[in-house]
Amino acid sequence: MNETGIPIPGWAEKVADSLGAGPHVVVSGISVSGNIHAGNLREVLVAEAIAGALRARGEEVRFIFHADTIDPLRKIAPTIPRSYEEYIGHSLSHIPDPEGCHVSYAEHFLVPFEEALREMEMEIEVLRSHELYEGGVYTDVTREALDHTEELRGILQDVTDRQMPEHWSPYLPRASSGKLTGMRVLEHLPEQTSVVFADEDGFEEAADYSKGEGKLGWRVELAARWKALGVTFEPFGKDHTTSGGSTETADRMAREVFDYPVPGRYEYEWIGLKGRGDMSSSRGIVLLPKDLLRIMPPNALRRIILGRDPARRFDLDLGSGFPRFMDEYRAEAGEPFVPFNHLVVVAQTVGGDVDAAAGMLRRGGYVEAAEDGERLARDLAHARTWAEEWAPESMRLGLLDPAESREAAAGLDDEQRAYLREVSERLAPEMDGEAVQDLLYSTAIGRGLKPKRAFAAVYKVLLGKTSGPKAGPFIAGLPDERVRERLSG
Numbered sequence: 122m123n124e125t126g127i128p129i130p131g132w133a134e135k136v137a138d139s140l141g142a143g144p145h146v147v148v149s150g151i152s153v154s155g156n157i158h159a160g161n162l163r164e165v166l167v168a169e170a171i172a173g174a175l176r177a178r179g180e181e182v183r184f185i186f187h188a189d190t191i192d193p194l195r196k197i198a199p200t201i202p203r204s205y206e207e208y209i210g211h212s213l214s215h216i217p218d219p220e221g222c223h224v225s226y227a228e229h230f231l232v233p234f235e236e237a238l239r240e241m242e243m244e245i246e247v248l249r250s251h252e253l254y255e256g257g258v259y260t261d262v263t264r265e266a267l268d269h270t271e272e273l274r275g276i277l278q279d280v281t282d283r284q285m286p287e288h289w290s291p292y293l294p295r296a297s298s299g300k301l302t303g304m305r306v307l308e309h310l311p312e313q314t315s316v317v318f319a320d321e322d323g324f325e326e327a328a329d330y331s332k333g334e335g336k337l338g339w340r341v342e343l344a345a346r347w348k349a350l351g352v353t354f355e356p357f358g359k360d361h362t363t364s365g366g367s368t369e370t371a372d373r374m375a376r377e378v379f380d381y382p383v384p385g386r387y388e389y390e391w392i393g394l395k396g397r398g399d400m401s402s403s404r405g406i407v408l409l410p411k412d413l414l415r416i417m418p419p420n421a422l423r424r425i426i427l428g429r430d431p432a433r434r435f436d437l438d439l440g441s442g443f444p445r446f447m448d449e450y451r452a453e454a455g456e457p458f459v460p461f462n463h464l465v466v467v468a469q470t471v472g473g474d475v476d477a478a479a480g481m482l483r484r485g486g487y488v489e490a491a492e493d494g495e496r497l498a499r500d501l502a503h504a505r506t507w508a509e510e511w512a513p514e515s516m517r518l519g520l521l522d523p524a525e526s527r528e529a530a531a532g533l534d535d536e537q538r539a540y541l542r543e544v545s546e547r548l549a550p551e552m553d554g555e556a557v558q559d560l561l562y563s564t565a566i567g568r569g570l571k572p573k574r575a576f577a578a579v580y581k582v583l584l585g586k587t588s589g590p591k592a593g594p595f596i597a598g599l600p601d602e603r604v605r606e607r608l609s610g
């Protein structure tokens with residue numbers, strides 16, 4: 122645990138131990154070309170865990186989220202209008218928001234993610250790459266890259282086993298059309314920090330690379346970024362670390378061209394959604410961190426996304442397996458015990474009424490969990506959202522309103538209705554779960570009614586179902602008059 126209460130996992134301590142003395146710069150870079158989903162969050166959380174482990178051993182740490190806002194749009198995501206094809210090759214920071222709610226395409230996808238990071242109280246600096254280029258942070262490394270164009274080209278050809286075009290350049294200048302791709306760099310003028318290039322129509326233009334009038338190509342930028350920001354650690358997903366991948370070129374470029382030591386690394390595996398496959402913006406399997414923060418607190422989100430070991434692939438189970446995860450999380454976090462399933466029943470019964478929920482928890486025997494009203498309100502909201510959006514049908518419970526209950530009672534036979542009336546007369550507010558369970562059972566026996574049909578009648582008028590949570594504790598937790606009203610028909 123560090124001073125902010127975020128647990129430091131064992132694997133993160135080991136990785137941090139392998140890194141030398143600080144100061145450290147831990148970076149995580151993500152494209153903003155589409156939704157930044159919960160799978161992407163895994164990378165940021167890996168970096169956060171390492172930053173936390175370094176801070177815990179007393180190191181000075183700068184923790185950066187590098188948003189690739191200046192990158193060119195490459196393809197149109199499924200939810201983006203086809204008319205956006207005209208922007209292919211333009212910087213994401215220079216393209217209008219497809220929904221019109223933010224200042225750019227990049228911000229439309231970045232802002233919700235940034236808000237989730239803030240909600241998680243992450244100690245992270247969010248840097249936008251277009252601002253870094255405009256502010257001159259990349260000027261020196263861009264000059265260096267342009268001066269070593271031939272070596273960089275050689276490394277790319279070597280590693281990827283692909284012939285680069287004759288006019289290949291590490292730099293992508295922005296033409297007056299707004300496009301970054303498809304230009305031909307003709308000349309580098311280092312004193313003027315600019316390049317002369319032929320645009321897509323063959324006209325000569327110039328771009329000043331100290332002012333953000335272009336960017337380094339992605340593979341070169343990765344190595345250049347390490348140097349420009351002084352990066353000492355960066356995690357990568359398996360899509361980058363395969364043979365011939367971007368880390369292989371960046372490692373060689375860092376050593377051979379930029380004369381910069383390759384930062385520490387951790388390779389994480391992807392996460393999927395149970396029954397749905399890997400998360401991917403382009404395939405439409407998208408779950409946003411904000412969606413997950415609606416069903417669990419930040420530290421539970423950290424735990425579920427990282428899993429026991431982020432080097433292993435893992436499927437999020439937000440359905441029937443979720444209550445058990447929440448119970449384990451609560452136990453480890455030392456929070457007052459109340460089974461998540463029970464909270465779900467309470468939340469569905471009382472809605473957002475925290476006092477009523479506290480009463481139900483106390484009567485159900487979860488006195489401690491009822492004490493902190495603020496936490497209870499949060500937990501109830503999470504449980505209710507989970508029930509509505511993720512719970513299997515069998516766990517979706519809601520106390521019928523009196524009219525629905527009367528309608529349900531009409532579908533029962535006379536024996537069942539008489540049984541419910543007798544129960545309602547004998548029910549007393551001071552009974553605990555066990556006493557109510559005994560009452561339900563003994564009344565059925567006394568009337569010669571099969572317990573199965575008796576209990577089915579109870580569930581029917583309370584929940585509109587033929588089965589449900591154990592009836593005694595459930596009823597004991599409900600306000601007495603609500604139960605009586607429904608049982609007496």
Ligand SMILES: [Zn+2]
Nearest residue numbers: 218222223229
């Ligand atoms: Zn927007």
